[in-house]
Amino acid sequence: MQAQARLLLEDGTLFTGRAFGAEGEQTGEVVFNTGITGYQEVLSDPSYCGQIVTMTYPLIGNYGITRDDFESIRPYVHGFVTRRYEPVPSNWRAEYSIDMLLKEHGIIGISDIDTRMLTRRIRHQGTMKGILTTGSKPVEELLEMMSDTTIDELRNQVPLTSTKHVYNSPGIGEKIVLVDYGAKTGILRELNKRGCDIVVVPHDTTADEIRRLNPDGIQLSNGPGDPKDVPHAVEMVSELLGEYPIFGICLGHQLFALAAGANTEKLKFGHRGGNHPVKELETGRCYITSQNHGYTVNEDSIKGTDLEITHINNNDKTIEGLKHTKYPAFSVQYHPEAAPGPQDNSYLFDRFLDMIREHKQNNPQKPRQAVLAAAGKGAR
Numbered sequence: 001m002q003a004q005a006r007l008l009l010e011d012g013t014l015f016t017g018r019a020f021g022a023e024g025e026q027t028g029e030v031v032f033n034t035g036i037t038g039y040q041e042v043l044s045d046p047s048y049c050g051q052i053v054t055m056t057y058p059l060i061g062n063y064g065i066t067r068d069d070f071e072s073i074r075p076y077v078h079g080f081v082t083r084r085y086e087p088v089p090s091n092w093r094a095e096y097s098i099d100m101l102l103k104e105h106g107i108i109g110i111s112d113i114d115t116r117m118l119t120r121r122i123r124h125q126g127t128m129k130g131i132l133t134t135g136s137k138p139v140e141e142l143l144e145m146m147s148d149t150t151i152d153e154l155r156n157q158v159p160l161t162s163t164k165h166v167y168n169s170p171g172i173g174e175k176i177v178l179v180d181y182g183a184k185t186g187i188l189r190e191l192n193k194r195g196c197d198i199v200v201v202p203h204d205t206t207a208d209e210i211r212r213l214n215p216d217g218i219q220l221s222n223g224p225g226d227p228k229d230v231p232h233a234v235e236m237v238s239e240l241l242g243e244y245p246i247f248g249i250c251l252g253h254q255l256f257a258l259a260a261g262a263n264t265e266k267l268k269f270g271h272r273g274g275n276h277p278v279k280e281l282e283t284g285r286c287y288i289t290s291q292n293h294g295y296t297v298n299e300d301s302i303k304g305t306d307l308e309i310t311h312i313n314n315n316d317k318t319i320e321g322l323k324h325t326k327y328p329a330f331s332v333q334y335h336p337e338a339a340p341g342p343q344d345n346s347y348l349f350d351r352f353l354d355m356i357r358e359h360k361q362n363n364p365q366k367p368r369q370a371v372l373a374a375a376g377k378g379a380r
């Protein structure tokens with residue numbers, strides 16, 4: 001018989017279900033994802049670091065875990081919640097099950113709970129902390145353990161998910177520095193597909209270190225947590241704005257916005273799933289996007305900056321895309337590298353490369369000072 005697991009929310013709501021994955025206790029921010037497929041990519045998306053993820057689609061596990069579909073080297077979630085968990089995969093590509101993956105990495109899973117009720121609670125109250133346990137500690141003790149988990153433990157996740165060392169993914173095309181805040185491999189894949197010569201660097205790489213790499217453009221990756229927890233990244237971006245073409249994705253979008261003088265704030269329960277409608281304001285066209293974020297750029301804070309809103313979310317009208325009106329830089333809150341999911345948005349990587357080529361054409365072999373002067377920044 002399968003062991004019991006419990007999920008206790010900060011507000012005292014208790015769910016009792018069946019355990020899979022590892023044993024023990026684990027705290028996290030409880031969030032939900034509405035994707036029908038893609039649980040392997042969700043589990044291994046570093047942006048979920050510190051979060052207990054609930055899948056709203058009721059059948060999870062049926063196609064197993066494959067070698068090819070990881071978004072990073074390991075799963076970073078702090079727990080996994082499903083309505084029904086299917087332990088026996090049916091898929092010729094499957095190498096093992098979610099249960100095996102979670103056990104290997106010490107992550108607790110719980111199934112057979114009312115995920116619809118859990119999701120509604122999060123939607124009404126907002127995301128909150130929760131604790132998953134396979135043990136028998138009383139609720140009072142678990143609540144205490146949860147309040148003991150200082151908020152710090154659930155913050156500052158970027159150093160955990162970012163690469164520690166610089167590495168290359170060579171190509172014969174444009175040289176891109178990809179700043180890794182917990183990058184999904186999908187971003188590398190999209191740049192590789194376009195022949196880019198990529199250098200992946202850690203989150204705390206300075207503007208000068210990036211200059212020394214002499215890139216054609218800078219890609220800011222997705223990543224976990226609050227963008228305000230990575231002030232050094234904001235500093236680096238504001239220093240390099242105008243000097244190199246920049247494309248920010250998700251956390252990278254938020255860092256770009258902060259660097260340009262806008263502000264970010266937390267959403268009540270975030271956007272996580274594969275079917276978020278986003279409107280491109282210039283064309284009026286709607287794109288279906290894959291999303292995973294809990295923070296957003298505050299609309300009022302755009303006023304007085306050199307940023308222009310390019311995309312909005314059709315559900316709640318929050319900002320989904322920005323561009324700089326003076327410098328070659330733009331960003332999106334969603335995932336143009338989505339897999340599985342809508343491929344509507346991969347054109348944004350082409351737009352980035354077009355921007356790089358245009359920037360190069362306008363600045364043929366100019367020394368850095370000239371580029372800076374043209375960007376109105378003066379030499380540093």
Ligand SMILES: NC(=O)CC[C@H](N)C(=O)O
Pocket residue numbers: 047221222223224225226227249250251252292293294295296
């Ligand atoms: N996927 C991401 O990069 C997420 C960005 C940020 N951590 C947020 O939750 O808003």
